[in-house]
Amino acid sequence: MASNPTATAPVKRACDSCHRRKVKCIGEGTAPCKNCVSAGLACTYNAIPQKKGPKGSRAKVLSELRENQRNAQIAAGYPSDLGFDGRSLSATFARTPGLLAPGLVESCIDYFFAHVYPSEPVLHRQRAQEAAMNMDRSTEAYCAMVALCAYVMIKANMKVSPNVLPRPEMAQMSNVGIGHVLLEESVRVRQGYDYRENPTHLTVLTSWLYSGCYFGLARENTAWAYLRDATSQAHILGMHDEDTYKHDPMDISRKRVLYWLLFIAERNFALHKHRPISLYPTIHPPSLDEVPSDRPIAAGLELMINMYKIIDDTFVNLWNRIHTHANPAWIAQLQTQLAEAVPAYLDCTEAQAVEIRVTQHWLRAQAWQLCVTQGLVSSVTSDSPLTFKYPIEISRDLLTMTHQFSQQSMEVHGAGLIEKLFDVACCLTDVVAVTSFSPDAFALGPRDYVQRFLTLISTLRGGQSRYLPLLLAKLSEVLPNLPLPRSLNLPQGVSTSSIGLPGTGSPTVPSNVSDDFSAMAAATSPSYPSNDLIRRLAAQTGAQLPFNASQHSTYPAPTSHVEDLSLYDSSHSTTHSSGSVPRSTSATPGPYEPSMSQSRTQIVGHSTMQIPTSHPQHNHMQSHHAIQWTPT
Structure with missing residues (x-):
């Protein structure tokens, strides 16, 4: 029987991942296609074909596919006999809707570059803005930006404008309280994906921000744990090796800065808490030459580095x-x-x-x-x-x-x-x-110098409630x-009579004490345990x-x-x-x-x-x- 000349071979359909990435699907029968095997993705045909739309960045799509598949695998990977409902896992790590308004992120980025960047130039503004725009698509970017917002509030004393807060009642909270909410959000959401296996510069930065936040909240052991996370991730990325720094100067210079800030932070903990050190002066100091106005910042940072060396x-x-x-x-x-x-x-x-x-x-x-x-x-x-x-x-x-x-x-x-x-x-x-x-x-x-230290520490935010009592x-x-x-400003909870001062002309508690650190240090000095x-x-x-x-x-x-x-x-x-x-x-x-x-x-x-x-x-x-x- 003659074959029908009008008959055509069935059109091969691209798999879900290749279709999403808009690349040619190279399949071999029932085996996974070569693209999925190479990218480490699951090769499926579950998606319903839709009309064509604008092309997007293949790198961003690939990252999103990997992240979604990891989350699905985690949620499905818990044995039912353990009594754990894997369906609730994604909700456990889900982002809180409406918590981070665009205006809040923008104001935090502006504050960071105005006040924190001169001492800690760990990010280019362009990269920070790109991460902010990518928050909806990338959990890593979301966690990093939320952590950055928490950092400028907890450590750098940023006061948040009420018009960028998601709920009116948050206007009654201190900047540290709002920062703590954001910190816990970032930490929780980050637990929903495997950031340890393939860390990036943003991974190290986020861990470093966590450490700074928890230190500001007087949770020094937690701060140390996240600092060790950051130094371990830095080792995995080879940030201690000069050969690593040979590519994009914009990112490389900030990686250098981050490595040296970890180097300094580790030595601070060594002196305060008798911790060990793992980072050494094995790379060149940062130059920041790509931004001429940053050269004085680089010079100041090198002075700090040389002291800690x-x-x-x-x-x-x-x-x-x-x-x-x-x-x-x-x-x-x-x-x-x-x-x-x-x-x-x-x-x-x-x-x-x-x-x-x-x-x-x-x-x-x-x-x-x-x-x-x-x-x-x-x-x-x-x-x-x-x-x-x-x-x-x-x-x-x-x-x-x-x-x-x-x-x-x-x-x-x-x-x-x-x-x-x-x-x-x-x-x-x-x-x-x-x-x-x-x-x-x-x-x-x-003795006059001792009194002067009392006055100075009592006037600084965090000093009055955390260090003055000690x-x-x-x-x-x-x-x-x-x-x-x-003129001594006493912390809340310490009466003037308890320290031998008269009621008239006695030290006063400032009106902004509620904006101070709500976390209290232990009743022993950090550097003077005995x-x-x-x-x-x-x-x-x-x-x-x-x-x-x-x-x-x-x-x-x-x-x-x-x-x-x-x-x-x-x-x-x-x-x-x-x-x-x-x-x-x-x-x-x-x-x-x-x-x-x-x-x-x-x-x-x-x-x-x-x-x-x-x-x-x-x-x-x-x-x-x-x-x-x-x-x-």
Whole structure:
């Protein structure tokens, strides 16, 4: 029988994935097509053919297909005998409708580039805007942008305009409260896809943002866990290898910045919480040459990097007590490096200058504590960093410097910068408590510096509720007779009578206290988990501890040469230590150059009342609870 000449072979239909990506489907019978095999996609024919529409980006479509199939596989992968309904999994990780209005995202991006970017240039504005536009199609972009919004609210003190909030009642919440809602949203949604197996630059950035947010909420263990996530993802991507940085300069420069910020954050945790380090200075510093206006930012960032390079394996191993003996020559060289790490004049933004200066003095104080643990501190040495009075010099330099900066430029760095101020204040308090000095009626002394730290920390957002109670508790234990400044702002829950102040002219609680950190730190200092430092100082100076010493330190105090313990004289108000910034040769200091003239009345106004020997602030601390969001 003759065949019908008009008969035609059946038209082969493209599989769902090839049709969605608009590529030629190369199928072989019933086997999956070559494109699906190559892309790791399921080859199906379930979609109903529709009319043709405009073509889209194949890369974006491929990413979306993989993500949707992963979510479907996860939801279907739970055995029914476990009593888990896989159908509810997608709802568990679903985005909250209407939570992130476009206006809110735009305002957060603008705030980030105006206030945070000069210190943390981890994103190009173009890339941030692309991620914002891609939020509807990409879970990774959505989580990153929500985390960015949370970050600028929690850490950088962004106040949200009510007209960009999804619900009117959110206008009554603090910026930290709104940021916490967004943070929990991002973390929850991110759990719905496998971001660990194939991380990207955006994956590392999101983990780093989470870490910063949780640190701002005083959840330091969670912050550390997310920082370790970020460093592990950075290792997977080869961000520690210089050969990785050979392609698109726009993205590569920001990856360099992110690597170095992780490098710095890891060392901060090592010094605060005795954590290990895993990142090393194995790549070049960022240049940011593709944007000429960013070059001063790159210069400031390189100063920060160079300071933290000094905190090497030798330092961290001694700090974490992995090694027990340090070379005195190495310690002396370390202090010299820190003293010379920052020039007298900084050509950078005010926010960068604050962070650089505070970090330098904080690292000097940390290195001095290492000297104490090694028994290298003496009252007869001519080397200032190895004397008992060195924290007094550091405090003088630090307080003189901070007097010149705006409150906004300090608060934009969040709790991390305040914690450094707090650490230096605690170190100074220990020195003042167990050593004698000769006060001068016409110059500021060590006790004045302690009072100035109280005033400074109480005025900074997050300092009043999180660190001031800890510092007051420490003072009540080791310096119970120290007068408090009249201008001191007390945190909520601490009555004026409980710290020995009269009702008239007593410290006041500012009206914006509700905008402060709602998360409270534990009732121990982050860097001072015990009284080891003061015990070592007392043992080395022969002084009596100002508190009950029935609980002895587990670390024996090394011996030191102690003769004259007079730590203060009038010359300190005009003479710099080797680690301080030299006086300007002009009548007016250069930008962000410390001024050395400051009257006693400018720095401290204090009452004659005293701190009691006990402090009840621990009873008033409240734990931070997650905030639930229910869409309308």
